[in-house]
Amino acid sequence: AQRVTQPEKLLSVFKGAPVELKCNYSYSGSPELFWYVQYSRQRLQLLLRHISRESIKGFTADLNKGETSFHLKKPFAQEEDSAMYYCALSASGSNKFYFGSGTKLNVKP
């Protein structure tokens, strides 16, 4: 069965420090992986997807099929990065998403 695990509920870092939000998945096929972000009292919005292989707002994420991970990274965190981050998986041939439980990132000044 498909499953997305985000082991950290809360991650606190200081401004300028590197940040890594962990995401592990279980899926036997070829998944599509996404990161969604929800800023305070706003709607969820797509941050990035693995097939795009792009950097958004300084964030990158690499799909590691060997470790079944899709960790989100940023070398220098900014206060405006404070938000809730959700990792999501879409099974091949399906429009259905499986979301992780989310990680709240708090960037301190």
Next chain:
Amino acid sequence: DARVTQTPRDKVTEMGQEVTMRCQPILGHNTVFWYRQTMMQGLELLAYFRNRAPLDDSGMPKDRFSAEMPDATLATLKIQPSEPRDSAVYFCASGLGGPGGNEQFFGPGTRLTVL
């Protein structure tokens, strides 16, 4: 800038009352999703429609929840009777169906409080 809209934005009701939440997907999108967000569980998929047909509602308590799409511009989620444990933020999302995963566009959510 097309967006998913949801009404109401906030709803406070008493236990036992019926609650109806509405969603207008982005025009042209043929997939619609209902999610429930809580602190403990994060985002849970309740129901999923493609071309207005329900494809998956396994995440929805069947005895009190129902989801419908009366037409392509309206999706509804109904709770009857509501219970305090239903208090959560309910999100609707829409997307373009097709092979593989496609971006889901989320509405602003309905914050439901059942007293």
